[in-house]
Amino acid sequence: MRRLILAALLAATAPIAALAQTPKEQLMTAPAGARHYTISSTAGKHGDVWSWTLPDGRVAYRMSMSLRGWVTETDQVTTLDAQQRAIAIAIRGFTDVGGADENFSMDAGGVGHWKTSVDSGSAPAAGKRYNSYGGPWLAGEKDIEALVAAGPAGIDLLPTGHASIAIGKSVQIDGPGGAKTLKLAFITGYGFSPSPVWLDQNDRYFGNAGGISLLPEGFEAAGPKLKEIQEKATAEMVRDIAHRFLSAGNHSPTLVDNVLLFDSVAGKYLPNRAVLIADGKVAAVGGAGSIKAPAGATTVDGRGKTLLPGLWDAHQHVGGDWNLLQNLATGMTNYRSPGTLIDEGQDIYKRRAAGDLLAPDGKISVIIDRKDPLAAQGALTVSSEVEAIEAVRKVKAAGMWGVKFYTSMNPAWIAPAAAEAHRLGLWVHGHVPAGMRPLDAVRAGYDEVTHINFIMMQAMPQDVVDKANTAARLEGPARYGKDVDLDSPAMKAFYAELAKRGTVIDPTLTVWEPLMTSDGTAISPEYSPFADVAPPSVVRGWKIAGYPLSEGLTRDDYRKSFRKMVDVVGRLHDAGVRIVAGTDGYGLELVRELELYQEAGLTNAEALQTATIIPARITGMDGIAGSIAKGKNADIILVDGDVSKDITNLRHVELVFLDGYRLKGAELRAASGLSGMPK
Known part of the structure; x- marks a missing residue:
């Protein structure tokens, strides 16, 4: 969730890492009397x-933030020329992923x-503005002012890219001070999609609203209202896209013939198969050439391609x-959301059912956390056992699928x-509360433990366990993980009890891989296949230098600890513990998550089951989703290549069948901010 939150604020499209780390006392x-904004x-x-x-x-800026223990302390000094263009920028400090x-x-x-932790370079700057890699979020106001002045033509960016604003x-x-007039604007060029931003009546930057808001002190209470307004405006934009894709012409019968079919229930690939899709369902499955296409059907030649159940995140x-x-x-036709606001979840369900939102189908949980400075943003916060139980009842009454307890x-x-x-x-799933180990949480009623670092907490020192609602939940496993004996009697007994209880594990390895293994020299493997088809600003943000090293440790130590995180997934699987594939990110990371499961020892088919039939069974949707069988919903993907030989072919989506609608992968990519097929 953290990656998406940071991306939602215009002034910081990704976590920051850098060459140096100026300590807080030197900032x-x-x-x-300084202008004061709050987060x-x-x-x-x-x-x-x-x-x-x-x-x-x-112009000087100073930012101080703590998100559930992830600390950012930065400052910035900007020198402007007569045209209010930055001709010098100096940023100092540190974030939760480095200097x-x-x-x-x-x-x-x-x-x-320019010089950052991940790149350096020089280029002619005439008519361009430097797009800083990091810095205090409010400093982005100068870029917004320039976009407003530029009008529809927008501005070119350094190192690369182009941005514009629509008011x-x-x-x-x-x-x-009473009533204030604001204007909603959308900026394009910094992310995959238009980013909402609020201007004052003079078209100057006012603030950002969202899951996390950046607003002038005293205006915090306006955040939810502004968020609601911008979400309604966004809904209007995507409604037209949904209506275009969900047309009657895309719902005609489709026969996919001569295709390699993944049988997710048996965990096998079946060559030379044919599948007929009609009226939103799988109408027939048989051998190649055995099914006759009905009148008006579209026939797709599946040779050299793989047909699979739609993926789950x-x-x-x-x-x-x-x-x-x-x-x-x-390729995602289903999801589980372990933490969405109730009103947002209900709105997604309603608009999707009405055909006004083009989206996968899913099950939503709501976060419950104790009222605390380290409470999860977006959580129902409680102060007692009675309130915790009432929060659970509220989640049920709202029609949600589950509850996710958090670290505080x-x-x-x-x-x-x-x-x-x-x-x-x-x-019932979630993070493991501070003071508990994962087995304690399971014995207390967890059906599932979220994130592999919390599984590693079973072997962590008590002082790490006691501070698991701070950055210690990563720093502990990063420091001590490399030395954990995954085959010790205690760990084997741990795996066995999880299996006996039917506990599910949601590892999200792709959250920890870049933080623990990256050194700023390359884009993490989860994003590198998309580097040529994503917006330049997004791609630049994907390159990070990794989580700050603890004293006395090296990046190689962290990499060894991450290797233990990967290996423990294999131990859990071998012990009979169910694994489900999740990303806690954009969703682009899903195929890399499956690659890592293969590295852990799962077979290609076993890894793919974690993103198809297993989540369908956990959610109780296996009667309609998660596999390709007659009578089931036609939530299916067709990809170019043989997935049985290379699971990364899952990225090469040619067709997506959503409730039987035949959607072209190329058109979906273009509509969602991707300029082509990923590698």
Whole structure:
């Protein structure tokens, strides 16, 4: 979830890492009277950003934030020319993934020079603006002002890219000084989809609203209203796309013949098969050439291709309409969302059912956490066992599928809240609360443990377990993971009990791979196949230098610890523990997640089952989804290549059948911000 939250704020499209790490005590302190913005969510305040003008005319920014223990402390000084263009930028400090130091300057000849932790270079800067890799979020206001001034033509960016802004309707909100008029605008060029931003009545930057909001101090209460307005505007944009794809012409019968078919139930690939899709269902399955296409049907030659059940992402925090569209483009027809706001979940269900949202079908859980400065943003926060039980009932009443408990929960509340959830038929999963080990959580009622780092907590020192609602939940496994004996009697007994209890594990290995193994020299394997077809700003943000190293440890130590995370997935699988594939990201990471399962020892077919039939069974949807069989929903993908020989061919989506609608992969990719087929 963290990657998507950071991407949602315009001024920081990705986590930051850098060459140096200026300590907090050396960063600037905002003077009295400095402009003050706050970073907040429904869970409370998470940080502050200040801005002021230095005596020499330069503009200064200072940001301080803690998201559930992930700390950012940065400052920035920007030198502007007469046209308000940045001719020098100096960023210092650190974030949760490393030092943030970054420098940009423009020489007398108009050439821009930049250096970050992941890149450096020089290029003519005439008519262009430098798109900083990181820095305090509020500093992006200068770029927004430039976009407004440029009008529809937009501006070219350094190192590469182009951005523009479209200004929409005005609204009024209440603030400390009374009513204030704002304008909703959408920026393109920094991400896969248009990004909402709020301007004041003079078309100057006002703030960002969303799961996390950046707003002037005193306007925090307006965040939910602004978020609702921009989501309605986004819904209008994607509605036309949904209507175009979900047309009667795309719902005619389809016969896919002479194709390699993945039988997810048996875990086998069947050559030379034929599948007829009609009226939203699988109408027939048989040998190649054995099924006659009905009148008006589209026939697809499947030679050299693989037909599979649509993929599931078992850890996809849904909420963004554009991201759901992109999920379809990459072959995902189903998902589990382990943490979506109730109103957002209900809205997704409603618009999808009406045909106004082009999205996979899924099951949604809601996060429940204790009221605490380290509570999860977007959670229902509770202060007692009674409130925890009431929150569970609220989730059930809202029509959601499960509850996800979080790291700041009081361990004593888990068992009674989980018992109530089970009584109501809800799935129970989540992070392991501080002070508990995963087996404690399972014994208290967890059906599933989320994230492989929490599985590693079973072998962590007690001081790490006690601080699992802070960054220790990564730093502990990163430091000690390499030394864990995965085949010790204690660990074997752990795996055996999980298997006996039917516990499910959602590893999300692709969350930890870039943080623990990256050194800034290359894009992580989860994103590298998309580097040629994603927007330049997004691609640049994918290149990170990795989580800051603990004292006395090396990047190789962290890589060894990550290897243990991969290997423990194999041990769990061998012991009979069910694994489900999830990304906790865009969803683009799903195929890499399956690759890592193969590295852990699962076969190609076993890895693919974790993203097809297993999540379907867990959600109770295996009667209609998760496999290709007569009578089941036609949620199917056709990919170019033989997946049995190379699982990465899953990225080569040619057709997506969603509820029987025949959708072209190329058109879905184009609509969702991808310029072509990934590698």
